[in-house]
Amino acid sequence: MNLAQDILEAHSRLKPYVLETPLEHSLSFSQATGVEVWLKLENLQHTGSFKVRGALNKLLSLSPAQLEKGVVAASSGNHGAGLAYGLSKLGATGIVFVPEGAVETKLEAIRRLGAEVRFHGTDGADTEIYAREYALQHGLIYISPYNDQDVIAGQGTIGMEIAGQLPLPQLTSSPQQNPLSSPSQPPLHAGGEGGVVFVTVGGGGLISGIGSYLKSVNPNVEIIGCQPENDAAMLASVQASRIVEIDAKPTISDGSAGGLEPGAITFDLCRTLVDEWVTVSEAEIHAAMRQFIQNQHQLLEGAAGVALAAFLKTAQHCRGKNVVIVICGANIGLDKLKWVLE
Numbered sequence: 001m002n003l004a005q006d007i008l009e010a011h012s013r014l015k016p017y018v019l020e021t022p023l024e025h026s027l028s029f030s031q032a033t034g035v036e037v038w039l040k041l042e043n044l045q046h047t048g049s050f051k052v053r054g055a056l057n058k059l060l061s062l063s064p065a066q067l068e069k070g071v072v073a074a075s076s077g078n079h080g081a082g083l084a085y086g087l088s089k090l091g092a093t094g095i096v097f098v099p100e101g102a103v104e105t106k107l108e109a110i111r112r113l114g115a116e117v118r119f120h121g122t123d124g125a126d127t128e129i130y131a132r133e134y135a136l137q138h139g140l141i142y143i144s145p146y147n148d149q150d151v152i153a154g155q156g157t158i159g160m161e162i163a164g165q166l167p168l169p170q171l172t173s174s175p176q177q178n179p180l181s182s183p184s185q186p187p188l189h190a191g192g193e194g195g196v197v198f199v200t201v202g203g204g205g206l207i208s209g210i211g212s213y214l215k216s217v218n219p220n221v222e223i224i225g226c227q228p229e230n231d232a233a234m235l236a237s238v239q240a241s242r243i244v245e246i247d248a249k250p251t252i253s254d255g256s257a258g259g260l261e262p263g264a265i266t267f268d269l270c271r272t273l274v275d276e277w278v279t280v281s282e283a284e285i286h287a288a289m290r291q292f293i294q295n296q297h298q299l300l301e302g303a304a305g306v307a308l309a310a311f312l313k314t315a316q317h318c319r320g321k322n323v324v325i326v327i328c329g330a331n332i333g334l335d336k337l338k339w340v341l342e
Contacts, residue, residue: 006150009153013060022041028295035315038325039327042304043328044298047109050206050328051075051079051145051155054154054209055143057153069141075110076254080106084115096118098118099127103336124202145202146206158209159197197223198324198326199223199328200304203266222321228285229281231246233246234270252285253285278314289304300330
């Protein structure tokens with residue numbers, strides 16, 4: 001699996017369809033923590049989430065005949081919206097299976113973009129298993145939210161953007177050079193060490209893609225996996241050295257909720273790429289989200305709040321390093337937003 005090369009190809013493929021989102025220096029978080037903090041604002045991406053990158057990259061890898069038959073996906077909302085956006089751009093159709101209780105705001109976005117929504121199960125892992133079986137039975141292509149190399153490569157383009165955007169030593173001596181061929185001036189460089197990147201983990205596609213690219217150009221970059229205490233299936237699996245089921249509790253981080261599909265390729269990638277894990281309480285997520293909304297004057301969803309909360313919880317260990325926090329999405333319903341702001 002050569003993910004770094006796949007990410008380079010995904011970047012070229014996706015360029016006409018997705019935004020290069022800003023990497024914004026946060027004066028407020030930097031001053032509050034004594035750490036240089038940069039926010040990768042995927043909350044400003046099309047559909048309000050990074051998920052459009054992976055979904056579109058997978059769609060663009062399919063043949064016209066496969067697209068014409070239609071595709072199937074499972075999603076808690078953002079992957080489905082990203083897929084629906086891609087289908088609308090390519091003139092294709094698809095079905096998105098979602099668990100009962102999925103955020104209505106996200107479901108409205110999927111329907112608005114023209115994909116069909118169907119419900120199955122109450123846990124994301126159950127929904128994924130059912131959707132994959134449905135696709136197999138009907139001869140359709142199943143597009144996983146994370147358990148797919150093309151999807152991971154699409155998410156990895158965020159890492160490529162971060163490496164090019166951070167105004168520190170440049171990746172290459174020439175803009176025409178392949179970034180992977182010149183690691184002598186690595187990204188996220190500060191004080192002789194690599195920087196630190198905080199990424200929320202659900203199924204692991206986002207952190208697998210970002211980590212694969214950044215570590216290919218600078219092995220010293222620290223990749224921090226962030227999960228809510230109430231639903232940390234990937235961390236439990238890593239600790240057990242096998243994919244396990246957990247007794248998950250409700251979390252505002254619906255975008256990262258749910259178990260792992262059996263045999264998920266992201267499991268081994270997370271074991272290899274993630275340097276440290278941080279879990280955060282619901283109160284810590286809420287507090288981080290309030291700070292972001294107040295300081296940055298933008299919306300973020302619960303999953304994005306997880307990465308920010310994990311940084312705030314461990315900021316003292318990041319002194320002297322540049323920190324990037326991936327703000328992975330903005331799609332929060334009004335009821336949850338009111339809850340956070342109370």
